[in-house]
Amino acid sequence: MSSNTYDIAIIGGGTSGLVLANRLSEDPNLQAIVLESGEDRSSEPNTLTPADWTFHTIPQNNLGRQITVPQGKALGGSSAINSFLFTSTSKANLEAWKSLGNEGWEYHVFEEALKKSFTLHKPLSVTEGKGPLQLTLAAPEGLWEKAWLDGLESVGFARSDPLSGHFGGPIIAPESIDPKTKQRSYASNAYLDPIRSRPNLTIRTETTVTKVLLEKPSQGADAIAKGVQFVSKDGTSQTIGVRKEVILSAGVINSPRLLELSGIGDSDLLQRLRIIVIIDNPHVGENLQNHLFTGLVFEVRDGVDTIDAFFRQEPDAVAAAMQDYGTKGAGPLSTSNIVTMAQLPLPEFHSQNGRKEIDQLLSAQKPASPPTTSAFAVAHEAFVRTTLTTPSEAVGNYLSHPLSRGSVHITSAAPENTNTNTNEGLSIDARYLSHPFDLEVLARQVRFMEDTITRAEPLTRYLKPYTKRFTDLEVAKDYVRRTADGAYHYTGTCSMMPRAMGGVVDNKLRVHGCANLRVCDASIIPIEPTANPQAVIYAIAELGAGFIKEGTL
Template identity: 75%
Template sequence: MSSETYDIVIIGGGTSGLVLANRLSEDPNLHVIVLESGEDRSGDLNTLTPSAWPLLSNSPANWTFHTAPQKDLGRQITVPQGKALGGSSAINSFLFTSTLGNAGWDYTAYEKALKKSFTLHKPFGVTEGKGPLQLTLATPESVWQKAWIDGLKSVGFPETDPLSGHLGGPNIAPESIDPKTKQRSYAANAYLDPVRSRPNLTIRTETTVTKVLLERPSSAGDAVAKGVQFTSKDGSSQTIGVRKEVIISAGAINSPRLLELSGIGGADLLQRLGINVVVDNPHVGENLQNHLFTGLVFEARDDVETIDAFFRQEPAAVAAAMQEYGTKGTGPLSTSNMITMAQLPLPEFHTEAGRKELDQLLGALDPDSDARRSPPTTPAFAAAHQTFVRSILTDPSEALGNYVFGSAYAPFDAPSPTYRAPGKHVSVAIELSHPLSRGSVHITSAAPEHASTNEGLSIDSRYFSHPLDLEVLARQVRFTEDIISRAEPLTRYLKPYTKRFTDLEVTKDYVRRTADGAYHYTGTCSMMPRAMGGVVDNRLRVYGCSNLRVCDASIVPLEPTANPQAVVYGVAELGASLIKEDIL
């Protein structure tokens, strides 16, 4: 073991890792090190400029994983994950929206932790909170924002507060943008920059951990983390020791990967790859969940402004946007352009006939398909998951789908993802908030050189492997087309439109062809009882280990309703509090 030793080793300098680094290094007696595979991109304008986030999808700041071919989609799906200080909070969009848990993780405790993370800047100079992350909440100012909110009101969905925890209508979502600088506020500049000079905090970038070094004092005792092995910038393999805790915060893809490389996972897989089994837990890497989405595009009237020209990168539109952002801090460069949204139920399942149809759909599922969906998932978890989703579907007060509205063409059904149609358009992205399909992430190689790349593992999201997901998302598409056709004053700004999706089978074909995965991966190191399928306990400790924890999106056992950025900050803040209680 190296003579270099720290009290706390944090693996991953992403959203959770930097929250933990800030909070745990508040104690000057704790020596904390963060090891991050990516670079420090805190000075990169593409990272900081709000509208530039799509440019990061194929940059060195992204791991750019890919799923295995998806049987029910007929193609592979890209899996974006942040590879930089700040993790996915450095490359994602900016939306901040907020039965199977564990003790201490009720909504009250979580909400208290979440509020420690942000300062919310409301219109007219009003602020709430004193947290490091800076959030900006705009008022609906554009013609399209007002039309979206008023239109949904007209069909029975009143405006809601996106941070209230009570959803069911349209809103303008807060963005993680600092209103003073007009730049991205994320884990690196919010949580790390103010404390970089602490003498007890060390940050190493371009450093990839390949293994947690575990020892088992006895055959019956828990394993103990003694340190970590990593590959440094110069390519050499090194180790450092740990006195108290190793915390894995590498995200929903890399956290289970590192556990398996360290000997924690299904024994059959590990033995096949020549890895010594330290803890046999086949649930590691299982329960992968993500939001699937598709969308609809409507032609706008020629006399109403959209941002299509900017999205097409027409020189005059880009120059005007740069001028407006540079002089006023406003315009399409100052935002993700994705803040006009809604959390809506699906009314057709709220009637007695609708609930009966839902029960028939669930009852008609092939029981043998469970093996194809997620073999190691316990029957108890599968049943609880399905019961939870059914309760959401049938409750008029619960949001079933997340809908994002924008005044430009989106290539849902385009020849390529980069295609931008001529003319003027509005688009509605339609997201399945509570998928029942569950996938997996598992290593395919024990070679340490793969740990810093997108190779050496298999990601199988198993999208639409649960038939109800396709059924519900298709109905959401049909529902969206119907409400848009009736939502005055929105409809007055659109060109005449003929409905395409009255037939459910036609709609399903469209969804299969156009569906894609969001950036919202969770669940692969789930926090729940081990017998139910858990990987970590309610203190975030990995089952079978005394001083190894996981703290990131992978511990969330059920996909949150919408964008999980807020959830990850809340998990990290609450996790930091629990760790402090245990080690100080």
């Protein structure tokens, strides 16, 4: 063991890891270290496009192709490459997490942690909150923003607040953009930069962890994390000691990977790869979930302004955008350009006949692969059924709560695989549409949105006449199979719930069977959030920091 020993080792300097670094190092008596595989790009102008972990799923049987799985590889992690959108999840979603056995995860507790993370800058110079992350909420001033909100309201969907815990209508989403600098606000410049000089905090970049060093004192006793093994920038293998806790914040792909490499996972898999089994838990790496989406295209009437030329990267449009951004901090480069969206219910399932149809579909259609546990499968289906049949709940602008569940597992014990940006030594299988009910729901959403948009005056006045294509449900299903893609909203591979139900961590994010090892990132989310998960992950990290302070300080 190295002579370098710390109280806390945080593996991963991404979104959650840097929140933890900030909050835990508030105690000057606590020595903390962050180990991050990527570089520190926070001072570079092109930090909006840092290097990624370029993973891919294995070929997806129900889609007929592989799907890309990008993950941020730099200080700030995926908060440095995401699409800026900052929308919370629903109150019902959090209550579903709690119902799995996660005491303390009430929505009001989650909401308090979320509010601790941001300062929201609203129109007319109104601000809310005092958190490190800077959010900008735009006013609906443009033609398309107004038409979207007014159009959906005209067909019965009032505007929603994306941070309220209640969805069901169109929204203008806040973006993680600092209104003063007009630049991305993310974990690195919001949480880390202001506290870099703390003498009790060490940040090591280009340092890839290959293993958590675990000891199991005796039969039946919890394992203890004693240190961390890693490969440094010069390629040498080193270790550090840990006095209090190791926290995995390596993300949905790398957190389960490191657990398995460290001897925590399915004993059959680990023994096959000649890894010493420390904790036998077949749920590690299972329950991978992601939002699945597709799109509809409506043609705009001649003479109506759009930013299509910018998206096509036409030289004149790009030059104009650069000019606007450089001189005024405005234009297409100052925003994600997708702040108008809608989280809508699916009314056809709200009637008595609709609820009966859901029951028939769920009882008749079984997933192509077995669930993590039958208890979790029952709870997951019950939550999805309730969401779909409750008029006040939204099912999303994509498949918000898929029942299809995939996995992430190592295929090799070679530590050098963790230092590549590829799938070497790793198998990612999202199993999209492996639960037939997902196809039923997404096809109906396509049909519903087509019908809704074609009725949404005044939005329709800017669109050319449109002939409906998806009145036949089977046609919509075929379209989904051919065009659906995964969002970059992966969760679940180290799920928070009792081990007997399929969990990897408990309600305080402690790994089952280990006294001082936690996971704190998107992988602990047991049921996919309703919307973009950026906000959810900040809230989880703020909560996680509180749990660790309670338990160790």
